[in-house]
Amino acid sequence: MANPSSASAGHEKYYVPESSSLAVRATIGLILSVFGAAMVLNDMTFGGAEESSTSVWVLTAGLVFFIFTLASWFGTAIRENLAGMNSSQLHQSYVLGMFWFIFSEVMFFAAFFGALLYVRQFVGPWLAGEGEGGRMNGLLWPGFEFAWPPMTTPQEIVGGVDSQVIANNGAFVSQEKSMAPADAHAWYAWLPMWNTLILLSSSATVHVAHTAILAGNRKKFNRWLGITVGLALIFLGLQAAEYYEAYVLYGLTLNSGIYGSTFFMLTGFHGFHVAMGMTMLLIQLVRSVRREHFTATDHFGFEASSWYWHFVDVVWVFLFLFVYIL
Amino acid sequence: MGEHHHGPAQGISRWLFTTNHKDIGTMYLWFSFAMFLLGGFFAMVIRAELFQPGMQLVEPGFFNQMTTLHGLVMVFGAIMPSFVGLANWLIPMMIGAPDMALPRMNNWSFWILPPAFLMLASTLFMEGGAPAFGWTFYAPLSTTYAAPSVTFFIFAIHILGVSSIMGSINIIATVMNMRAPGMTYMKMPLFVWTWLITAFLLVAVMPVLAGAVTMMLMDIHFGTSFFSAAGGGDPVLFQHIFWFFGHPEVYIIILPAFGVVSQIIPAFSRKPLFGYASMVYATASIAFLSFIVWAHHMYTVGMPIAGELFFMYATMLIAVPTGVKVFNWISTMWRGALSFETPMLFCIGFLILFTLGGFTGLMLSIAPADFQYHDTYFVVAHFHYVMVAGAVFSMTAAVYYWLPKWCGRMYNEAMGKTHFWISFIGFNITFFPQHFVGLAGMPRRIPDYALQFADFNMMSSIGAFIYGASQLLFLYNVIATVLAGKPVSDEKVWDGAEGLEWTVPTPAPYHTFEEPPAVPKPAGTI
Numbered sequence: 001m002a003n004p005s006s007a008s009a010g011h012e013k014y015y016v017p018e019s020s021s022l023a024v025r026a027t028i029g030l031i032l033s034v035f036g037a038a039m040v041l042n043d044m045t046f047g048g049a050e051e052s053s054t055s056v057w058v059l060t061a062g063l064v065f066f067i068f069t070l071a072s073w074f075g076t077a078i079r080e081n082l083a084g085m086n087s088s089q090l091h092q093s094y095v096l097g098m099f100w101f102i103f104s105e106v107m108f109f110a111a112f113f114g115a116l117l118y119v120r121q122f123v124g125p126w127l128a129g130e131g132e133g134g135r136m137n138g139l140l141w142p143g144f145e146f147a148w149p150p151m152t153t154p155q156e157i158v159g160g161v162d163s164q165v166i167a168n169n170g171a172f173v174s175q176e177k178s179m180a181p182a183d184a185h186a187w188y189a190w191l192p193m194w195n196t197l198i199l200l201s202s203s204a205t206v207h208v209a210h211t212a213i214l215a216g217n218r219k220k221f222n223r224w225l226g227i228t229v230g231l232a233l234i235f236l237g238l239q240a241a242e243y244y245e246a247y248v249l250y251g252l253t254l255n256s257g258i259y260g261s262t263f264f265m266l267t268g269f270h271g272f273h274v275a276m277g278m279t280m281l282l283i284q285l286v287r288s289v290r291r292e293h294f295t296a297t298d299h300f301g302f303e304a305s306s307w308y309w310h311f312v313d314v315v316w317v318f319l320f321l322f323v324y325i326l
Numbered sequence: 327m328g329e330h331h332h333g334p335a336q337g338i339s340r341w342l343f344t345t346n347h348k349d350i351g352t353m354y355l356w357f358s359f360a361m362f363l364l365g366g367f368f369a370m371v372i373r374a375e376l377f378q379p380g381m382q383l384v385e386p387g388f389f390n391q392m393t394t395l396h397g398l399v400m401v402f403g404a405i406m407p408s409f410v411g412l413a414n415w416l417i418p419m420m421i422g423a424p425d426m427a428l429p430r431m432n433n434w435s436f437w438i439l440p441p442a443f444l445m446l447a448s449t450l451f452m453e454g455g456a457p458a459f460g461w462t463f464y465a466p467l468s469t470t471y472a473a474p475s476v477t478f479f480i481f482a483i484h485i486l487g488v489s490s491i492m493g494s495i496n497i498i499a500t501v502m503n504m505r506a507p508g509m510t511y512m513k514m515p516l517f518v519w520t521w522l523i524t525a526f527l528l529v530a531v532m533p534v535l536a537g538a539v540t541m542m543l544m545d546i547h548f549g550t551s552f553f554s555a556a557g558g559g560d561p562v563l564f565q566h567i568f569w570f571f572g573h574p575e576v577y578i579i580i581l582p583a584f585g586v587v588s589q590i591i592p593a594f595s596r597k598p599l600f601g602y603a604s605m606v607y608a609t610a611s612i613a614f615l616s617f618i619v620w621a622h623h624m625y626t627v628g629m630p631i632a633g634e635l636f637f638m639y640a641t642m643l644i645a646v647p648t649g650v651k652v653f654n655w656i657s658t659m660w661r662g663a664l665s666f667e668t669p670m671l672f673c674i675g676f677l678i679l680f681t682l683g684g685f686t687g688l689m690l691s692i693a694p695a696d697f698q699y700h701d702t703y704f705v706v707a708h709f710h711y712v713m714v715a716g717a718v719f720s721m722t723a724a725v726y727y728w729l730p731k732w733c734g735r736m737y738n739e740a741m742g743k744t745h746f747w748i749s750f751i752g753f754n755i756t757f758f759p760q761h762f763v764g765l766a767g768m769p770r771r772i773p774d775y776a777l778q779f780a781d782f783n784m785m786s787s788i789g790a791f792i793y794g795a796s797q798l799l800f801l802y803n804v805i806a807t808v809l810a811g812k813p814v815s816d817e818k819v820w821d822g823a824e825g826l827e828w829t830v831p832t833p834a835p836y837h838t839f840e841e842p843p844a845v846p847k848p849a850g851t852i
Binding site: 016017018019020021022023024026027030031034035037038041042044045046073089090092093094097100101103104105107108110111112114115118122123124126127131132133140141150153154164166167168169170172253255257258259260261265 | 339343344345346424427437438471481484485488491503532543548556557558559628
């Protein structure tokens with residue numbers, strides 16, 4: 001187990017934790033998870049082994065083990081801090097760690113935004129025969145015209161999977177209605193707009209909570225942090241409702257060509273990050289309510305979670321702009 | 327608990343549970359060497375098949391698996407982890423820190439690597455075989471036409487990315503936060519500078535690679551159409567995303583090598599590095615430019631002419647900061663009191679051969695000319711000059727240079743020099759002829775070839791076997807040194823070596839700095 005020894009009060013200026021089994025445990029959890037996930041997916045797609053239940057067990061065991069290890073890891077870090085072992089230098093290392101972690105997340109989303117913009121700017125027009133990339137249109141996808149959101153796929157235009165000239169993976173069936181504002185029933189029933197308002201407000205409420213803890217006002221802190229978690233929950237609920245709408249009512253699925261692909265991947269990964277951010281904030285709330293953690297000067301767990309929350313919020317603003325509006 | 331000046335724990339738990347940057351560095355270095363031998367073995371299979379025209383040893387499908395795994399293992403398993411290992415060992419010692427900033431995460435970054443590569447290697451034994459689409463895994467080869475094992479490949483890449491990102495965050499936090507008082511940014515050794523910039527590149531592009539393989543995963547298993555024109559996507563989109571990662575990746579590999587060379591050449595020239603500040607700025611410029619040149623890997627894919635021109639000129643621009651670096655290294659040696667121990671030999675080998683690789687890179691950057699060179703052995707020759715003679719030579723130099731400091735024993739100099747000369751000659755016999763066959767039109771990733779290429783290919787194969795064998799000599803030398811080398815106790819193993827790592831006892835103690843050291847003298851002053 002981790003027995004951090006760094007500061008037996010004041011002797012060492014530097015923090016070096018003692019050896020710890022956390023890393024190896026987290027490795028076992030992570031590797032079991034991905035190995036199990038790969039097995040599950042292969043059984044699903046390539047009709048693999050009869051023992052597909054084994055793969056589900058590997059995946060589940062890996063995830064459970066991983067989550068417990070993470071919990072014990074963060075618990076260790078919290079205990080060290082409460083025991084007064086953390087120097088301001090270590091605190092600064094945590095700050096840098098969180099900042100660059102969020103930066104890496106930004107770059108992850110950049111890949112998907114990049115894909116979306118590239119498709120809209122270049123691929124779509126080329127498939128429709130425009131510009132220098134469009135010379136093959138007459139041979140491969142005659143008759144395909146491009147608009148955003150695309151209400152049809154090149155495959156459908158030429159008459160389905162069997163009629164396409166080049167091999168491709170699967171059938172792409174376009175949606176009946178898109179998620180664009182023009183396709184909404186009425187402006188007040190357009191969920192993305194409400195979600196935008198909710199998420200923007202939650203960024204404000206988490207900021208109020210932050211000012212409250214800076215002023216040492218725990219009651220106010222708890223209240224506003226609680227409101228933030230509530231807003232996050234509402235956001236996720238509306239997102240689920242929107243997915244239901246898309247899948248069941250609009251026929252918009254992952255198989256709906258590039259529009260469905262980009263829509264679900266961007267909103268899906270964002271939603272996943274909202275769930276993660278909400279979990280982080282919820283844990284901070286529980287810590288504050290049940291254990292009276294955090295003071296005006298020592299509340300990094302909350303601060304880091306709130307940065308993450310602002311990041312999730314900013315991603316949504318871009319998402320709202322490029323996925324829904326423009 | 328609570329005991330302070332503790333040494334390493336006993337037995338296997340020392341390595342499993344360690345939070346010590348030297349232990350973790352050692353594990354990275356040994357792991358990368360094992361991967362180097364594995365990837366080297368794959369290369370030997372490739373060269374054995376290409377020894378003569380016609381089908382010799384392996385099936386074409388298996389040949390493709392070999393080229394794929396050779397590239398993946400060498401890039402992600404050998405070169406990258408070796409420099410991370412070097413960073414772990416050296417950065418804390420060079421900047422006067424007790425350890426890395428986040429030691430437990432450091433251990434995690436290492437330990438997820440071996441199982442990830444085990445997973446990747448296990449694909450060789452799966453139905454349909456290992457990935458066979460080249461280390462660049464272009465869609466639709468890697469999606470529509472891939473063997474089921476591609477799913478394991480995708481998750482292996484995810485894990486490698488996680489490892490790299492955590493390792494880089496750790497390095498950034500260490501360099502920004504743990505420098506001893508007085509160790510200002512512009513006093514940092516160049517190796518630390520190049521790694522700081524490399525770590526930034528890694529944090530910026532590894533998530534993009536994760537995005538690319540995630541899109542592949544979705545296309546394969548969940549019916550999305552990112553890389554399918556039939557659904558409105560585009561296989562070329564894959565290439566753009568991949569190379570947005572892939573080009574910075576090239577500099578991720580070579581920048582730490584620049585750092586190593588910038589440490590070693592001054593030591594054996596007995597002169598401070600010429601143009602320290604310009605070295606820092608050149609490194610930063612190369613890193614910036616690496617983000618806006620990616621499509622020079624895709625000139626023949628059918629880009630608009632404006633794109634071809636932009637990427638061509640931007641690529642050529644990289645020659646400027648790189649030229650600054652080569653100029654500075656040569657100027658460092660100019661009128662220096664040179665001596666030619668093994669590390670210096672490898673650095674000079676690096677300097678000559680990397681510059682050659684840079685020049686062929688310049689040739690490839692010319693879009694209209696690249697239409698001829700694209701996907702030929704000329705490209706293979708080019709990137710092996712920068713990857714092997716660049717990154718691997720400098721890594722080898724680093725091991726010879728710092729090994730006495732690490733283990734307190736001196737390697738066998740005669741054997742080291744022999745290793746250098748066999749490597750240098752073997753390398754050039756292997757890869758120089760590939761320029762010629764490439765220019766004459768021999769395509770890469772093909773198990774068979776026209777008769778006109780036979781002689782040069784046989785030369786290449788013989789050279790490869792020589793180069794490969796010389797690495798076993800290296801392995802022997804290192805093991806013999808660690809176990810029974812002549813003990814050295816001077817703090818400064820090399821009389822010309824400068825920097826904080828040469829102020830601590832030899833071998834370096836388990837915990838280097840308990841308290842911040844005094845920074846002796848600026849690394850760059852002349």
